[in-house]
Structures are given as structure tokens and as C-alpha cells.
Amino acid sequence: MTHPVKSPKKLIEVALPLDAINVAAAREKSIRHGHPSTLHLWWARRPLAAARAVLFGQLVNDPSWKWELDHPGEVPPNHLKASWAASRKRLFAILEDLVKWENTTNEEVLEKARAEIRKSWRETCELNKDHPQAAELFNPEKLPALHDPFAGGGTIPLEAQRLGLEAYASDLNPVAVLINKAMIEIPPKFAGRAPVGPLPKGERSGSLQLQHDWPGATGLAEDVRRYGAWMRDEAFQRIGHLYPPVEVTAAMAKDRPDLKPLIGQKLTVIAWLWARTVKSPNPAFRHVDVPLASTFILSRAYPGCAARPWALLCNAVGVRRSSDSWRIQT
Numbered sequence: 001m002t003h004p005v006k007s008p009k010k011l012i013e014v015a016l017p018l019d020a021i022n023v024a025a026a027r028e029k030s031i032r033h034g035h036p037s038t039l040h041l042w043w044a045r046r047p048l049a050a051a052r053a054v055l056f057g058q059l060v061n062d063p064s065w066k067w068e069l070d071h072p073g074e075v076p077p078n079h080l081k082a083s084w085a086a087s088r089k090r091l092f093a094i095l096e097d098l099v100k101w102e103n104t105t106n107e108e109v110l111e112k113a114r115a116e117i118r119k120s121w122r123e124t125c126e127l128n129k130d131h132p133q134a135a136e137l138f139n140p141e142k143l144p145a146l147h148d149p150f151a152g153g154g155t156i157p158l159e160a161q162r163l164g165l166e167a168y169a170s171d172l173n174p175v176a177v178l179i180n181k182a183m184i185e186i187p188p189k190f191a192g193r194a195p196v197g198p199l200p201k202g203e204r205s206g207s208l209q210l211q212h213d214w215p216g217a218t219g220l221a222e223d224v225r226r227y228g229a230w231m232r233d234e235a236f237q238r239i240g241h242l243y244p245p246v247e248v249t250a251a252m253a254k255d256r257p258d259l260k261p262l263i264g265q266k267l268t269v270i271a272w273l274w275a276r277t278v279k280s281p282n283p284a285f286r287h288v289d290v291p292l293a294s295t296f297i298l299s300r301a302y303p304g305c306a307a308r309p310w311a312l313l314c315n316a317v318g319v320r321r322s323s324d325s326w327r328i329q330t
């Protein structure tokens with residue numbers, strides 16, 4: 001026979017500061033740095049702020065929980081209602097701070113929220129101390145773990161981990177599994193550890209190594225940065241010759257007066273378009289390679305970025321011939 005679990009009423013069952021949560025959730029859409037959305041695209045991603053607030057509201061007991069358990073179905077007296085409202089106000093203040101993007105890694109704010117979660121968990125354990133599996137299920141020193149079986153972009157397990165819970169994620173989609181591994185499984189394994197990869201060429205050691213104590217996943221992030229630099233250098237060595245800088249000539253500047261001050265200068269190419277080529281079907285030009293490109297327009301947003309192969313477009317855009325393709329340089 002199963003033994004019933006006694007569950008205190010949770011904050012989420014009574015009230016949440018929805019306006020603050022909505023504002024924080026909407027703001028996340030414009031975050032360009034440090035947000036999981038920049039790790040990998042996930043179409044159904046949920047806002048971190050909403051997940052953080054829902055988890056907090058589900059884990060923290062409502063101030064009325066004890067009275068409600070002792071007086072089921074009764075109407076509470078007004079003085080109690082007022083005292084609960086004041087306690088909720090305090091919890092709302094914690095939650096309003098907690099959902100702000102700026103506080104995502106603010107240990108002081110997070111710790112206040114974690115303390116409330118631990119307090120509620122201890123209350124729940126005390127309430128269930130006579131449960132036959134209490135030792136296993138209601139250990140006041142160990143918060144319950146979270147499992148999100150439809151984890152997708154990993155918002156919920158990530159936020160559970162941030163709030164101090166052991167988090168597990170699974171999903172049918174291997175891309176989601178990869179995102180979750182990168183976000184919640186791998187970083188904790190390297191928490192607090194210094195980077196081990198060699199510094200990119202030209203960077204001096206010393207300052208980096210000595211100044212940091214590499215909190216959280218910063219050591220791992222530094223290793224990823226170093227590895228990225230190594231990949232960029234390798235790519236440059238192997239195929240860099242295919243992307244030479246462009247020398248601005250007088251001919252190029254003829255129709256583009258803005259390029260005149262740059263004549264003779266070699267400009268770095270910032271983007272390339274590749275097109276396959278075929279020999280011209282016109283017998284008079286059968287020696288000419290024709291690029292199979294549907295358009296040479298690189299941007300309609302700026303005047304001057306016209307559809308003109310052979311001429312410079314925007315800041316040094318042109319078309320160059322190579323053995324089997326045409327490269328349009330921008």
C-alpha cells in the first residue's frame with residue numbers, strides 16, 4: 001500500500017509577481033551574450049526567467065501552508081491573511097531580484113533564493129518524517145533532484161541546477177541532448193578548474209594564469225576560446241591563400257569616389273560568395289567561365305551595393321576569377 005505524501009501548499013498555487021517575470025522574460029530576447037540561445041538555435045526555447053520563477057514558486061512553501069494543513073476547508077482569519085501577505089511580499093522581492101538577467105550569476109541573489117528553497121524542503125521533510133521511505137525520499141540535507149524528460153533547449157534543468165538541485169535532462173532529439181550536455185552536464189565537471197590548452201600564438205601567459213582563480217565554468221570557457229583560436233589559425237594556414245586581401249585600384253575607384261582615398265591599399269575581405277561556373281554557351285565567349293549565381297546583389301539595404309559584378313560593391317566588393325569558380329569579394 002502506498003503511503004500518502006503530505007505536501008505543503010506552494011507559493012505558485014497562491015500568487016507570483018507576474019509583471020516582473022514577464023518583463024524579465026521579454027528582455028531575454030534581446031540578450032546577445034551569455035544566453036543559451038547563443039549556444040545553439042532551439043526553436044521552442046523557453047525564457048530562463050520564467051523557468052526560474054516557476055521552479056522557485058513550486059519549491060517554496062506558501063506562508064499559509066501550515067494553517068491550511070491544520071484547518072482544511074476553513075476560512076482563515078483576517079489577521080493571518082495580513083501576515084501571510086507580508087511574508088509573500090518578502091518572497092516576491094527575492095523572486096523579483098532572482099528573475100532579472102543581470103542576476104543570472106549573482107551568487108548573493110541566488111543564495112537568498114536557494115536558502116528559501118532549502119527552508120521549505122526542510123519543512124516538507126519534517127512533515128513527512130513518519131513516511132516509511134522518509135530516509136530515502138525526505139532527507140532534509142539533500143534537495144530532491146529534477147528530471148526534465150522533454151528538456152529541449154534545456155531551460156528547466158539549467159535553472160534547476162542554478163537553484164541548487166541535481167538536474168537530469170533527456171530528450172528524443174539528439175540535438176537537444178547535445179545542447180543539454182554542453183549546458184548542464186559538461187560545465188559542472190570542470191567547475192573551478194583552470195584551462196589546460198596552450199595559449200594562442202602572440203598571447204602572453206602570466207597575466208591570465210595568475211590573476212584568475214577560474215570560478216564556475218570560466219576555465220572551461222577559456223579553453224574553448226583557446227581551441228577556437230587554434231582552429232582559426234589552422235584554417236588560415238590551410239586555406240587562407242584562397243581568401244587574399246583585395247588591392248583597391250584606380251579602375252575600381254572610378255565609379256566609386258569614396259574608394260579614392262583607399263587606392264593602393266589592401267583591404268581585408270569580410271565575406272565571400274562562392275559560385276560554380278560553366279563555360280559560356282555563347283560560342284564567341286566559350287573560353288569564358290560563367291558563374292552560376294542567381295544574383296550578385298549582396299545587400300539592398302545600402303545604396304551603392306549594386307548588382308554589378310566586376311566592380312567594387314560596398315566596401316571593396318568585386319569578382320575574381322579562380323580555376324573553377326568565381327569569388328565575389330566584399
Ligand SMILES: C[S@@+](CC[C@H](N)C(=O)[O-])C[C@H]1O[C@@H](n2cnc3c(N)ncnc32)[C@H](O)[C@@H]1O
Nearest residue numbers: 044045046150151152153154155171172173176
Ligand atoms: C517544447 S520542447 C521543450 C522545450 C524546453 N522546455 C525548452 O525550454 O527549451 C518539447 C521537447 O520534447 C521532446 N519530445 C517530444 N516527444 C518526446 C518523447 N516521446 N520522448 C522524449 N522527448 C520528446 C521534443 O524533442 C522537444 O525537444
